[in-house]
Amino acid sequence: MSGRILPDLNPVRWPIAMAGELVREPHHEGRPPRKRRHGVTVEMVVDCHNRGLTVDEMVDELGCSRATVEKRRREAGLVRRYRPRGEARVSRHRSHAAEEARAMPPVGHPALAEGRTLYPSTVVPVDGLQNVLVAGANSHKIGDVVRKGRWKGFRIYTVTLEERRTCPESCAVWRSCYGNAMHFARRIAHGPAFEERLGHELAVLQSRHGGGFAVRLHVLGDFYSEDYVELWRSFLVRFPSLHVFGFSARWTRDDPIAVKLVHLVLEHWDRFAIRFSNAPVDECSTVTIEHPLQKPDDAILCPQQLGKTASCATCGLCWQSRRPIAFLRH
Numbered sequence: 001m002s003g004r005i006l007p008d009l010n011p012v013r014w015p016i017a018m019a020g021e022l023v024r025e026p027h028h029e030g031r032p033p034r035k036r037r038h039g040v041t042v043e044m045v046v047d048c049h050n051r052g053l054t055v056d057e058m059v060d061e062l063g064c065s066r067a068t069v070e071k072r073r074r075e076a077g078l079v080r081r082y083r084p085r086g087e088a089r090v091s092r093h094r095s096h097a098a099e100e101a102r103a104m105p106p107v108g109h110p111a112l113a114e115g116r117t118l119y120p121s122t123v124v125p126v127d128g129l130q131n132v133l134v135a136g137a138n139s140h141k142i143g144d145v146v147r148k149g150r151w152k153g154f155r156i157y158t159v160t161l162e163e164r165r166t167c168p169e170s171c172a173v174w175r176s177c178y179g180n181a182m183h184f185a186r187r188i189a190h191g192p193a194f195e196e197r198l199g200h201e202l203a204v205l206q207s208r209h210g211g212g213f214a215v216r217l218h219v220l221g222d223f224y225s226e227d228y229v230e231l232w233r234s235f236l237v238r239f240p241s242l243h244v245f246g247f248s249a250r251w252t253r254d255d256p257i258a259v260k261l262v263h264l265v266l267e268h269w270d271r272f273a274i275r276f277s278n279a280p281v282d283e284c285s286t287v288t289i290e291h292p293l294q295k296p297d298d299a300i301l302c303p304q305q306l307g308k309t310a311s312c313a314t315c316g317l318c319w320q321s322r323r324p325i326a327f328l329r330h
Contacts, residue, residue, distance in 0.1 A: 040064045043184045045072040051140065104176050115164045117187060117220075118180055123162050126193040133157040133201045133215065136313065141304060142216055143313025149320045151243055154214045156313055157205065159198075161221025162187040168222065168258075171249035172278045172288065178330050179220045190224055195231055199238075206239040214319075216312070217246035217274065229260040236268055244272045245312075245319040247286060251276040273319035283322040288329050299324040 040062050048058045058069045073079050105111065111118045126132060136156030137144035146154045163179035164171075171177075179185065188194055205213050223229050235242055250258035265274050265284060279285040287299055295301050300317060303309045305328050312318065318325060 040068050040072060042072050042076045045069060046076050046078070046184060049073070049076070049078055105180065107175070111164065112175055115167075115169070117162050117164060119183060119185075119187075122183075122185060123165075123187045123189050125189045126197050129188070129197075131201060132188050132194060132197050133159060133205065136214075136216065139219070139311075141311055142219075143311030145313055146214060146316060147314045149316035151212065151214055151316065151319065154212045154243060155209060156214045156216060158216040158219050159221075160185055160187055160219040161190050161224070163220040166190055166218075166221040166224035168250050168252070168255060170252055170255075171222075173249075173329075176329070177220075182220065185220060187220060190221070190228075195228065198231075199235070202235055202239050202242060206241050209241050212241045212243055214243045214245060217244055217248075222248050223250055223257055223261055226257050226260050229257060229264060232272070233264055233268075236271055242271065243319075244274065246273075247275050247277050249277045251279040251281075251285075269322070275318060275325065283324070285324045287324055287326050289326050290329055292328070295326045296324065299326040301326045302328070305330070 044062055045058060048061060053061065055066065055069055055073075059066050062069065070079070105118060109118075117123065134157060135144065136142040136158055139158065142156055142158060144156060146152050146156065163177050164174065167174070167177075202215075217223075217232075223232075232244065236244075248258075248261060250261055252258055261274065262276075265272055265276075269284065274284075276285045278288055282298065287296060289295060292301055292306075300321065300323055302325055303315050303317065304311060309315045
């Protein structure tokens with residue numbers, strides 16, 4: 001890492017590496033010139049679609065032609081395909097069945113047996129990445145800045161690792177992991193290079209956010225070694241502005257990684273609010289349910305899933321309260 005120039009971690013809507021060079025279209029009388037952006041990707045259009053933007057709004061936001069947007073929508077499968085004459089009608093429930101199939105791959109699927117993601121091509125090494133800590137603004141469910149509670153004003157960053165590869169086989173959602181539906185998520189290959197870069201980027205954030213910042217661990221993946229847990233313990237000492245929240249499936253007594261993690265959480269809950277997924281404990285845990293009627297009496301049902309708040313940033317319950325949080329299976 002000697003001589004590395006640390007990446008710019010300021011949140012941007014589209015990295016320049018993805019957006020490409022900006023060029024101007026010829027001026028047409030009657031309307032102002034518009035900057036045209038080359039290199040618009042499928043992921044950009046899918047993000048706009050998920051945010052409810054129309055095609056015209058996508059054209060304005062991405063700075064490209066309508067034809068480019070329509071092409072990327074077709075590549076992403078967002079455009080309804082017309083049924084040729086004579087082709088049998090497909091059930092309107094087919095799309096739901098397809099989603100369920102992706103969420104629950106066959107028991108014999110290689111990804112389950114090998115302990116890896118369904119999308120190995122999305123696992124990327126650290127070298128060449130702009131950053132490993134991604135601004136929470138890139139996820140509408142997480143949010144950009146904490147809006148309430150004792151962490152109010154903290155900017156949020158996220159880390160995404162490879163699901164299953166870093167997770168315990170005892171995980172209750174080993175087969176139905178919500179990462180199964182995250183086709184475009186960038187999963188960072190874990191290991192020494194990742195850990196070294198993580199330390200450098202946290203140092204940058206410490207210098208920029210002296211009043212505090214938050215890191216969500218992990219959007220996908222889990223704590224994968226005892227040394228990795230101890231690394232986060234050292235980060236809490238080195239970076240006093242650092243605050244962490246997230247979830248882990250490691251809580252069994254026979255898991256040495258879990259033992260270290262439990263101790264770290266109990267010692268530093270105010271700054272290291274990691275909840276244990278589906279753990280049989282009365283606090284600092286979560287429970288997965290199929291319907292709100294199944295919520296345990298002592299648990300709080302995630303307000304974001306009920307549409308009562310926009311994101312983690314506007315809620316804060318996961319790090320404000322030690323009570324169990326109930327999540328609807330997704």
